[in-house]
Amino acid sequence: MLAGGRVMAGKKVVVAGATGLVGSAALRHFGGIGSCEVVALSRREPRDLHGARFVAVDLGDAAQCAAAVPALRGATHLVYAALHEKPNLSMAGVTRRRSAPTI
Numbered sequence: 001m002l003a004g005g006r007v008m009a010g011k012k013v014v015v016a017g018a019t020g021l022v023g024s025a026a027l028r029h030f031g032g033i034g035s036c037e038v039v040a041l042s043r044r045e046p047r048d049l050h051g052a053r054f055v056a057v058d059l060g061d062a063a064q065c066a067a068a069v070p071a072l073r074g075a076t077h078l079v080y081a082a083l084h085e086k087p088n089l090s091m092a093g094v095t096r097r098r099s100a101p102t103i
Helices: 020-034 061-071
Strands: 012-016 037-042 053-056 077-080
Touching: 012 020, 020 037, 020 077, 037 061, 053 061
Parallel strands: 012 037, 012 077, 037 053
Antiparallel strands: none
């Protein structure tokens, strides 16, 4: 059984970047297991915590990270799904190709 049931009993999972696509899926997955504690880290509270405890933190701010440390004590697993936002990040490194002609 992968990451479920008895395997995760008593474990503590921290999801950094809990509002994104991957972070939300991790919250749903580990929250659905029910036998582990889940902590959601993000600047904004996720729409659905799936039973996780929310800790507001900007991972780019050292003081906020230091203040969040007590909530992370005892963590056994980390899902790092945080994204460092930059202007035009969605297009960074993407080169546009012209479609190949259809025959």
